Amino acid sequence: MTHLTRLIAVLATAMAFAVPATAQDGPLRIEITEGVIEPLPFAIPNFVPESGGAGELAANITRVLSEDLTGTGLFREIPQSAHIGSVTSFSSPVQYADWKAINAQALITGGVTVQGDRVTVKFRLYDVFSGQEMGDGLQFSGTTAGWRRMAHKVADTVYSRITGEGPYFDSRVVYVSETGPKDDRRKRLAIMDYDGANTQYLTDSSSIVLAPRFSPTGDRVLYTSYETGFPKIYVLDVASVGRRTLTTPEGTMSFAPRFAPNGQTVVYSLSQGGNTDIYAMDINSGQSVQLTTAPSIETAPSFSPDGSQIVFESDRSGSQQLYVMPAGGGEPRRISFGQGRYGTPVWSPRGDLIAFTKQSKGRFHIGVMRTDGSEERLLTASFLDEGPTWSPNGRVIMFTRETQGEQGSASLYSVDISGRNLKKVRTEGAASDPSWSPLQN
């Protein structure tokens, strides 16, 4: 029987390859359904300094641009040592064969000009194998002190042209900077570029601060402080570091604030009489409206990008789950049904997903689900992951990861929504509670 089976298999294979395909009418048609997932290799020769003294700045801009792209996990830089061709002038024609030979699929060239304290950066992007330019060349100008932003701007343009995703490199992150031992942790608000550069501090560490949240325009930050002994919500102007308190009834605790997309309304949790509900406040008039009235704990509200709905966490069902309700209040609809506890939901700026923290089987996860609760995917798993925040383009999630033990500390991590490219974000010391700003103007 073995021989017979083998014989049949051989014959079947032979016939499959020998029998001509069905009659062909028109061009040959094939369907490709599986490809490969790998970073796209690109080449980026140092930008050409086009004025005296621009050499170092050109090299620095080139490095930041490259780090932005490779940091996404979607691109891979071909080392400059492997380059065959060189770019000595921004206007030189591109010798595509030189870049094909090293398998560079994209080529970025640029030039940098410095005049006084002003710098101009221009660049071009080429599709090497197609032998054509991808979009038009662009240039950015600004102060020399803002050269990193210009590098981020160029990287954003390149990233968007190749991937089709929105930009996010020219953005910032506000977070809680932590110092000291675990039992005496000192906390203060800090702000930095998305990649950890240009860190500055917004508050001192005299009292505990929690959960900073950017406004839709990125010029203000909401946060919770225990300065008075009770948690209170403050609004801080990022440029001037001036702040004020959101007025709430005496003897109550207010926390978990977040801006509405209009930038004028703030939703938050208010705890009084042992019950916690969600309220909305007009930030100018100070008028508040109660949105939930359940005897359970409702907190961590987050608006949908169009401002029509709010997702929040509640334990009204007996365990901590996620619910969605109209922005003006109303009957909430439960969207999480998986095993474990769900919390800190955040609506994606694209509106298609909700990120959350999940605790299940003794592990903490950062996950995403559709806004109706379907297609839940867990992206991370560790001793303690929590507090997700979305990049401006809705492609990357940053969160807090804390390590175990007495020496454990909190750090910021980021992960692509595919679950790939999990990496630690560079910060000055321990950090937690990140909030990603919108794209800067």
Added chain:
Amino acid sequence: MHTGHIISGAGHLALFAWAFIGSFSLPPDDAIQVTDVALVSPEEFAALTPPVDQAPGADTAVAELPAPEAADTPPEATPQTDSTPEQAPPETAAAPAPEAAPEKPDLTTPQADVSDTTSTITAPSEDVAVVVPETPDEAPRDIPRVAPRPVVRPDRDVAVGESPQAPTAPSDTAEEVQPAEEEKAPEEATTRIVTEADDKGQGLPKSSKRPPASRPVKTAAVEPDPKPANTPEPKPAPAQTETATPRPEQKEAINDALSRALAGAADAAPDTPPAGPSGPPLTSGEKEALRVAVSACWNTGSLSTDALRTTVVVTVEMSQDGKPLAETIRMLTSSGGTGTAARQAFEAARRAIIRCGAQGFGLPVDKYDHWREIEMTFNPEKMRIK
């Protein structure tokens, strides 16, 4: 007589066993020699018995014996097995016509992408970007508590140049460059995304030890761990192995397959000639090889989530050496995404065709009419983020 039957029967059984169990790959000539043995009369067979030790040589000799012309000694009734040898299966051993060897890839170095035309790049206008004058940093207002380091007002003077720069054109003075051998594909390629959540961890807390940002007051005890879901999911029944004894209908199918195979694969051509190009069309294997070749270069790793929902149909014309003509690659249709997503998806498809076709796809030249133009549908359904 009885002995003759026994001998003849044993001989035939041995013949069948050899033909069936033994290798089918023996040359057909050997089978014909066996057939001759069956025609030997018992007397002749008996006469040949003494030198049985010389069996191999004897077989040959017997086969060449003259026919029993001595009619005066009519042979005893011989077993009615004359037709048996004709049922011998050696013809099944006739291997199907070997697949035409694939065309040797054209190893000639491709021409450098240098055109005859050139143009001068227009330098971008110096004043294209709108520069916002620097404003002095505002002093922090008088507030109860001042940060140790005030934050500098964000730089707002970064602006995008409005006028696009002239596209770069190749130089006509550029020398033709012969590209070197391509770099190997990166090793990190994968077709499956494994997230950290797929790993199993140990020694984990039951609740967050961090101050709860959304719940600053611990109003309730830590919830017990959810009941561990130790109930294993029912395992699917093991699939039937292919070596299972075939049922009667399966046997019939096998016999049919054998019959078709015996009839010769070459005869399996379609009854009606194709309406398109003349000559034999590409076999399934040849089309599969092309599909696999393009798949190897179709990189979806840098595509947006929208582009991964977009199916594009791309057409390309081919040169006779199996290489795609890059300038003929165009998108016919797209579905499932926006125009921007379709453009990203098309560019990824175009890169795949050009990269993996640079050395030729190894298509059979004699069937060039059939693959002169190819329509490729790039469907990323299996590559989506799930």
